[in-house]
Amino acid sequence: MQPLVGTVQRYAWGTTDAIPAILGQPDDGRPMAEYWLGAHASSPSLLGTGTLSEHIDAAPGVLGDRSRAAFGEHLPYLMKLLSARHALSIQAHPSREQAIEGFARESRAGTPLDAPERTYKDSWPKPEILIALEPFDSLAGFRDPHQTAELFAALGVAEPLYSVIGPLTERKGPAAMAEVFLDVLSLGDERRHLIDETVAAAMHHRYDDDPVGEFARTALELDAVFPADPGILAALLMNRLRLQPGEALFVPAGMMHAHLSGTGVEVMANSDNVIRGGLTSKHIDVGELITVVDFNPWLPEILHPTLTRTGVLKYQTPCSEFEAWRMIVDESSGPIRVPGRGSARILLAVSGECVLDDGHTSLPLARGHAAFLSADEQDVFATGSAEVYGTSSGIR
Numbered sequence: 001m002q003p004l005v006g007t008v009q010r011y012a013w014g015t016t017d018a019i020p021a022i023l024g025q026p027d028d029g030r031p032m033a034e035y036w037l038g039a040h041a042s043s044p045s046l047l048g049t050g051t052l053s054e055h056i057d058a059a060p061g062v063l064g065d066r067s068r069a070a071f072g073e074h075l076p077y078l079m080k081l082l083s084a085r086h087a088l089s090i091q092a093h094p095s096r097e098q099a100i101e102g103f104a105r106e107s108r109a110g111t112p113l114d115a116p117e118r119t120y121k122d123s124w125p126k127p128e129i130l131i132a133l134e135p136f137d138s139l140a141g142f143r144d145p146h147q148t149a150e151l152f153a154a155l156g157v158a159e160p161l162y163s164v165i166g167p168l169t170e171r172k173g174p175a176a177m178a179e180v181f182l183d184v185l186s187l188g189d190e191r192r193h194l195i196d197e198t199v200a201a202a203m204h205h206r207y208d209d210d211p212v213g214e215f216a217r218t219a220l221e222l223d224a225v226f227p228a229d230p231g232i233l234a235a236l237l238m239n240r241l242r243l244q245p246g247e248a249l250f251v252p253a254g255m256m257h258a259h260l261s262g263t264g265v266e267v268m269a270n271s272d273n274v275i276r277g278g279l280t281s282k283h284i285d286v287g288e289l290i291t292v293v294d295f296n297p298w299l300p301e302i303l304h305p306t307l308t309r310t311g312v313l314k315y316q317t318p319c320s321e322f323e324a325w326r327m328i329v330d331e332s333s334g335p336i337r338v339p340g341r342g343s344a345r346i347l348l349a350v351s352g353e354c355v356l357d358d359g360h361t362s363l364p365l366a367r368g369h370a371a372f373l374s375a376d377e378q379d380v381f382a383t384g385s386a387e388v389y390g391t392s393s394g395i396r
Contacts, residue, residue, distance in 0.1 A: 001356050001363040001377060004346060004370040005046040006081075009034040012281075018083035018134075018263040022350055023368040031085065037346050037370050038078035040270055042113075042121065047372055055372075056344075064343045064375030067393040070320060077322035078270045079346050079391050082130070083263040086225045089280035090139075090234055092293045093126035095253040099273055102288070119285045121272040127319050128268030129250045129303070131326070131389065132243035133350060136262030139218075139238040141255055141298035142177055145169065148237055154212045156201045161194055164233070174295035177237070181295065184233040185277055185286050192228055199223045199232070214240060221260070222279065231278020239299050246326070248303040250317050254294035265348070267391045269321035311336040320394040327388040329354045335381035338373065340392025345373040352386030 008019075014033025020026060023035065036043050044051040052075070056062060060073035067076060094102060102120040111118045130136065142148075145168035152158050152165055164183050167176040187194065202216035218240055222232045235258060243249060243262070251257050258279060276282055277289045305313035305326060310333050314325045325339050329352070338345065338356070347356070353366040356373075358380045365371055365386065373380055382388065 001358065001361060001380065002047055002372050003363065004037060004052065004372045006035045006037040006370060007043040007045060008032055009036060009043070013084055013086050013088055015083040015085045015263070019081050022081060024366075025368075033083065035081040036078060037080065037348060038270060039075040040078050040122075040272060042272060045370075045372075052372060061376070062344050062374035064393065066395045067343055067375070070395045071393070074270065075344060076270055076320075076393050077346075077391050078268050079348065079389075080266040080268075081263070081348070082259070082266050084259050084261050086261060087139075087222055087235075087279050088259045089274070089276040089282065090231050090256065090258045090278045091274050091276045092256050092289060093128070093251070093253055093271070094120070094273055094275065094292050096125040098253070098292055099123050099125050099271065102273075117283050119273070119275055119283065119288055122270075124271035124273065125253055125269050125321075126271035126273050127250070127252050127317070127321070128266055129248050129315055129317055129324050130243070130259065130264045130266050131248040131315065131324065132245050132262060132264045134245055134263050136243040136264050137260040138241050138243070138249055138257060139235055139260060140241055140249060140251065140257040140300045141239050142237055142295060143239050143299070144297045145177055151212060151215045151236075152198075155198065155205060155216060157198050160197050164191075164194065177295040177297075178290060178293075181234055181237060181277075181293075182286065182290060184237075185230050187230040187233075192230075195223075195228045195230065195232055198236075226279050229279055231280075234278050241300065241302060243302060246305065248305070248315050248324075249300060250303055250315075251300075252318075254292055255298065255300070256293050265324075265350070265389045267322050267324040269319065308339070312339055314339070317394075322391050323394045324389070324391050327382060327386075327390065329382045329384050329386045329388060331383070331385050335383045338380040338382060339390065340373075341378050342375055343392035343395075344375050345390055345392040347371045347373065347388050347390045349386050349388045352384065354382045354384030354386040354388065357381050357383065
């Protein structure tokens, strides 16, 4: 058991206060969007006098035999705190096969890993789960096309937008959604007025207490940050979801999504592959996005954890790279054994304080502090009063 210190990512969309409050750091007025805990090559966490990556390189046995057999001598997951002040980019993540092919293609082309136009930063997929620490809003999956057409009609813009959204009801299947999506992201200057007309119409419905009002408020919220961005119309093709604290959204490969606001814990495969389509100043690769995205109508399920034993709640996902869980450590319930035996684990306390103990050594874990546990540390127990999030390999 060793203390783990993450790395801060200061993207423009981040809040300034939420992550510093959890970490017990002063708010310096600059956005702190993400706090990474893991061994990704671009920003590995600190462990002792070096990095977690160096520690694993020197002693790969800390990962566990089954994880090494499946993923080699690499930590297969990455844990983050994420706090969004406004919308992230419209994006999707590749499958393992797509990531391997895309990374190899860009590498053959000689595109530097840190080049702004580079899409594939590594050869890993990036399935992920976002667990809300507070009410968290997100766009995820494409809404049923007929419902979307009805919402545009109720907004009063079906006629001026007909040349763009017509395929939603005129044709069937994912190809129609793909056609509309590609068209709205390709709007030239001669059609940008369609975005302004949609936003203007949304103003008249911003106080409606129904799906049309929510649809309108989404348009206005995005236009306030990304005025006249074609991504606004693309975003309106997606479902809007609100997670309550403790609820989660699983994002598999191919799911179009855009987190809007809130703070949460993210666990994902150890990748930074993000293929963007709009609502961002970063590199947009619409052509690659079209090849990755699932354009079938898809209303994602809001996940609730399963109580596996006293104090341990697990989030069920199909991932082999990671599993995610939450521990509610309570003095009245006695010691709680940390899940993930046989795998390397990362723990992060988001409230309270507890002590980790394996019978030989102990490690205090206060709010905002993280720890790395190796696979051979089998029976580690937590005592005290704290809420702790954790992750381990999904293969043990």
